Every structure is written in structure tokens, then in C-alpha cells.
């Protein structure tokens with residue numbers, strides 16, 4: 457057992473990261489070719505911390521997020537969640553453990569949420585799957601969750617397809633919060649939304665984080681989203697993290713040539729989000 461794996465004293469529990477990925481390698485196989493999507497990537501996320509993953513399309517951001525979440529088994533390296541080796545577990549206990557404590561918000565709520573379900577069913581689903589509360593408690597909780605993301609509780613009887621994109625992303629956030637997770641992983645959470653709505657959703661994510669101890673992993677190709685939401689930024693390029701540091705530092709004094717290129721293509725941040 458290495459020092460990192462050793463059990464810790466009770467007063468040191470906060471020092472255990474929520475997620476820790478060490479030396480991760482992920483390969484995709486298609487048409488007889490092997491594509492290395494992650495090449496020895498390490499990233500840890502502390503409790504309550506907001507970490508951003510930035511990089512161009514195809515750089516491996518989604519792959520890293522999904523590997524941390526127990527959805528893609530790496531060919532090399534290790535993921536721990538609150539100290540537990542994620543891939544040492546079989547899939548059912550793995551999903552059960554992570555589903556109770558780590559939630560995912562997708563880019564496009566229109567395609568990630570079933571349009572035929574009611575809003576209430578969508579938000580309630582994680583509670584049912586994790587067997588949290590009685591029926592009555594779940595119903596009350598759904599109303600509370602909708603209100604916490606700025607939606608009227610009456611919306612719970614409406615079908616998903618009747619809502620706007622911005623409303624749907626609020627529903628996705630309410631669903632993500634249902635299990636009271638320690639972390640939300642948001643993969644391009646505003647990319648599919650109108651610009652005016654993007655700012656509202658980013659504000660909402662900030663507001664939600666301010667009221668509970670919630671870590672955040674935000675994946676985005678947009679440095680403005682990362683700058684607005686995160687404490688620490690990892691810059692990905694061709695399957696590797698080429699730069700990692702405090703968000704303001706990475707933004708103001710980028711060290712890697714690729715980060716510098718990424719930043720020069722962005723308009724002024726001073727008035728964003730409006």
C-alpha cells in the first residue's frame with residue numbers, strides 16, 4: 457500500500473480528493489485502428505473545488521470526464537472516488553456508488569432528456585434509482601428542486617418536449633442535484649443554448665454552488681465559461697493535460713504555447729456574462 461492509499465486519520469478526511477485520476481490512458485478502437493484519446497493524464501478534484509477542462513474539440517475532455525465518472529475503463533492508471541478504487545468495482549456497484557454522489561449534466565438537454573417524460577419524472581428518476589425517500593417525500597423533493605433552479609413546481613406535470621432549451625437545462629440541473637451529490641460534472645453545459653440563456657445558466661450554476669458544498673468539473677471549449685465558473689483549469693491538447701493551474705493564472709499568464717493560441721482567439725471578458 458502506498459502512502460496515498462493509506463487510511464487517513466478522521467481529521468484528515470477533507471484532504472482526500474473527491475476524484476483522483478492517476479496516469480490515465482484510454483484507447484479507442486475503430487476500423488482496426490487504435491486511437492489514444494488519453495495519454496497518461498492525472499487530475500484530482502478536491503471537495504468543493506471547481507475545476508475546468510478546456511481544449512479544442514477532440515482533445516479528450518469528454519473522455520477524461522467519463523473515465524473519472526466510471527464510464528470508460530482506462531487501459532492504464534487508476535481512478536479513485538473519495539478514496540475508493542472506481543474500476544475495482546463491478547459495473548453495478550460502481551454506478552450505484554457514483555450515481556449517489558456524482559451527477560452529470562450534458563451539453564444538449566434536448567437530446568439527453570427523454571422528450572416524452574414529464575419534468576417531474578425526469579427530476580425524480582435518480583431518487584427512484586437510488587431508492588431515496590418514500591413516494592411522497594420524492595414528490596416534495598422534486599417541487600423543492602425545481603424551485604431551487606428557478607422553475608415553478610407546477611412545471612413537473614409538463615412533458616419535457618414543451619420546455620425551452622434554457623428551462624430544460626434548469627431541469628437537467630435539478631435532476632443532477634436530486635441526490636445531493638458531492639460533485640457535478642457538466643460537459644459543455646451551455647454550448648447548445650442561446651447566448652442570452654447561457655449567462656443565466658452560468659449564473660445559476662454559480663448560485664447553486666454558493667448554497668451547498670459542491671465540487672464541479674466543467675468541460676468546455678469556451679475559456680469564458682471556464683474563467684467564470686472555476687478555481688483551477690486544466691488545458692487539454694491531443695489527449696494530454698499540457699497546463700494545469702489556478703484559473704486566473706492560466707488565463708493571465710499562459711505557459712504553454714497551445715494555451716496562448718487558445719486565449720488569443722477570445723474576445724474581452726470584462727462584460728461577460730452580461
Ligand SMILES: Nc1ncnc2c1ncn2[C@@H]1O[C@H](COP(=O)(O)OP(=O)(O)O)[C@@H](O)[C@H]1O
Nearest residue numbers: 484485486493512513514515516517518519520
Ligand atoms: N467512442 C469513440 N470511438 C472512437 N473514437 C472516439 C470515441 N469517442 C471519442 N473518440 C475520439 O477520441 C478523441 C477525444 O474525443 P473526446 O474525448 O470526445 O474529445 P473532446 O470532448 O475534447 O471533444 C477524438 O479524437 C474522438 O474522435
Ligand SMILES: [Mg+2]
Nearest residue numbers: 517518519643
Ligand atoms: Mg466533448
